[in-house]
Amino acid sequence: MRWTLKPKPDPEKVNSLSKTLKVEPILASLLIQRGVETFEEAEKFFRPSLEDLHDPFLMMDMGKAVSRIEKAIENEENILIYGDYDVDGTTSVALLSSYLKSFYLNISTYIPDRYDEGYGVSFKGIDYAEDNGFSLIIALDCGIKAIDKVAYASEKNIDFIICDHHRPGKEIPKAVAVLDPKREDCEYPYKELCGCGVGFKLIQALAEKRGLQLEDLLLYLDLVATAIAADIVPITGENRILAHYGLKVINSNPRTGIQAILKQVKKEILTITDVVFIIAPRINAAGRMKHGNHAVTLLTENDFEKAETYAAEIESFNRDRREADKQITEEALQQIIQNKEEERKTTVVYQENWHKGVIGIVASRLTETYYRPTLVFTKSGEKLAASARSVKGFDVYNALESCSEHIEQFGGHMYAAGLTLFEKDFENFKNAFERVVSETIEPHLLTPEIKIDAEIDLEDITPKFFRILKQFAPFGPGNMTPTFMTQNLKDTGWGKCVGEDKTHLRVVVKQGNSNQFTGIGFGLAEKSDIACNGKPFKAAYCIDENEWQGNVSLQLRLKDILE
Template sequence: MRWTLKPKPDSITVDSLADKLGTGNAVARLLVQRGIKTFEAARNFFRPDLKDLHDPFLMKDMDKAVERIEQAMEEGENIMVYGDYDVDGTTSVALMSSFLKFRYPNVTTYIPDRYAEGYGISYQGIDYAADNDIQLIIALDCGIKAIEKVAYAREKGIDFVICDHHRPGIEIPDAVAVLDPKREDCEYPYDELCGCGVGFKLIQAITIKNNEPEETLLPYLDLVATAIGADIVPITGENRILAYHGLHVINVAPRTGIKCLLGDRKNVSITDVVFIVAPRINAAGRMKHGLHAVNLLTEEDEESCKRFASEIETYNTDRRSADKTITEEAIQQIIERQEEDRLTTVVYQENWHKGVIGIVASRLTETWYRPTLVFTRSGDRLAASARSVKGFDVYEALEGCKEHIEQFGGHKYAAGLTLLEDQYEDFKRKFEEVVTETIDRNLLTPEISIDAELKLKDITPKFYRILKQFAPFGPGNMSPVFISKGLTDTGFGKCVGEDKTHLKCQVKQGEGGPSFSVIGFNLGSKLDIIKAGKKFDAVYSLDENTWNGNTSIQLKLKDIRESN
């Protein structure tokens, strides 16, 4: 691990902010590092307000989208809400379809089959719309590159409204409206929305046009928060406002489907959404069909929801089993082919489950920490999921290999692609070549970015109480990471867990100060560093540990090393 301490912010700005907030310098320093330098900015950060959401009509084509949807409702047309099969896509479809159905009956939903149709808008979906006399398709979390498919739909008399957040190609589809804040000709002030966030802006625009109160939108915010957490978009700007209020809805009045997935959990955080709700919603599209997730998220009857949630739990168990098996096979393939020294990981087996190759790519990236692609067969093509390391744009790298690719799309750190089988070896060679030429070698060592050095005596209940208000955490607003030096174990350090892979101890800093319990997941191998009263430096975040009804602050270790 590379330990990187962030530069200290300007002390005059920190002192001024600390004075205005009355919080002390440690908190003010963290805020200034996040670009929050004034009392007003701090107030907006700690109390995100829905009134600070941008005017949706600032997004290019928003007026056209609203006009076309209202025309469809006025003229009694059939509307199809179409979305991808992942969390962002299925929450988008649940949001848009339930919003429209509340106003208008002729609305149906469509999620493509991951295996029969693949990602994005499909000819099969358009044919289904034509066969069912559908005149308007609202596509969410997909469509920005569907030039030919939108043209095909137009020939059949079907209009498209596209709500996407992926990077556009050179050409924009000839749809009635294309909402995508990443369009170069779109001047919308915030371009990090997820697909469900763009869908939310569309329903916000409809409510504004019809002078409906802001409260109309509140029941949909749990879906938006779920998509923001699952799609790993920055939790800054509008996303922070939407995630903050969406989590409030999840904790106070969640929709029945989300409640069934969370069980009796209280004080639900974005982490709970990412690790409990999102994998289960995803599992439906990975193992069976994305419509199962949409049904769960739009159903209001509790008994039906419990049945749907139980089915989805089964899919999630199957997904975990497939993920474990394929990861082991992929690791074996890399070792057998002696490819550990490459700068990229590219593996392929034709019978790997297409629904889990993205998760496997993430696992392999964690293991070897380099740009990774996992391929499987999909019909008469090969399909892959790509994942990257912090700081390296895998989408750009794929651009450099596009002579071997049939189609691709995605983001800086995650992408998908298809290619012809006879192009696989050439692609693999070219991808290694492009990455070798462009990657900074330092990026191939995982980095821990440290916000500040902290003395243990400064970790007070008040400090932690304020720190909790920095949430929701995520990209662009990560949970603060601290370093404390010259720590010693109080003598109870040990390895814990079923396979003794985790490190547990109690630490102090010098004499007379406070001691804190410590947990270090997967750091059991470092037990020797803390033995026999040795001094060590620790990098950690803070969280709470509840045991026998008592709650205390604990250090959640990221790494340790011997003190100099």
């Protein structure tokens, strides 16, 4: 691990903000690191307001999109809501379809089959629209590169509205409207919305035209917060507001389908992290293991008994997903060792029978293990399909673009992408990808980094300090849970390896005459020699709460330990 201490903000600014807000200088310093430097900015940060959401009509083509939907409703046209099979796509479809169905009935939904149709807009989906009399398709979380598909639909007199957040190619599809804040010609102030976020801006614009207020749309924000969490978009600006209110809905009055999921896992108050690890994998499991339609059905169901049945079904998909994930990860790790590929700058593995719905998760696990840009391939019909994951600071999308002569189709983000290619091109692609990454990646990016927000002493950790720190949430990219470093820690003699396989480390530490704190380090058992030998050490950690037999105490969630 590379420990990088973030630069200390200007002391004058820290002192000024500390006095203005009546908080500790450390907390003022953390706020300044997050771009919060004044009382007004702090108020917006700690008290997110719906009033600070941007006017949806600032987004390129929003007026056109709203007009076309209004025309469709006026003419009693059939509208097909089309979305990708992942969490962002299925929540988007549930969001827009349930909103439109609240006042217009000629609405149906369509999720492509991951195995039969693959990612994004498909010819099969357009044929389905034609066969069933749909004259308008609204595509969510996909479509920005569907130039040929939109042209194909146009020949069949089917109009398209695209709501996407992925990077466009050189050409924009000739749809009635293309909503994507990442369009170069779009001046929308916030560029980091997820697909469901773009969908929400569309219903915000439609609602505005119908004379509704933002408060009338609050109950849709449980879906938006789920998509924000699952898609790992920055929790800054507009996303922070949407996530903040969405979490409130999840914890107080979630839709029936989310209630049914939560009843199974028996979790009361959820954070964004809980959404990532509890709600999102279950919604995702439908599209991974069976079909994304199951997720949309659950998320749009109003009858609780039916929702419970759908949630139980999705829970079984999730169990299957976990088993497949574990097995494929083991096989992939074995393949890397057998092929003696540990020294490469990239990880590229392939087996034709790996489950296509799980290769993205496996790519993430391999990235955690070897920490380098990773691609996991499987057979998909006549082609090979892959999920790509990257390491922090390296743009895997750009790397794939440099190898595009060997690729049939690709799309995605800086850190996650998907692609298909023909089997005959696999070896050439693998070599080209290794060459491009080797030539462009900075060597230090191949070592995982711990970014430390501030160095503190244990005596700084008080209940009041933690109470304010909790208000920095929701945490996520752009506003990560603060990581601290403390030096001269000593274990009080209670340090030991714990867990079924003794891979975790539990210590009870003091610093000088400070109060003692329990620290838990998952996967840090190999650091026990440093932590438990009676000598001082330093630790990088986050602060969280531990509840045991009704007692709540602060503990250190250890990230790394050094002598």
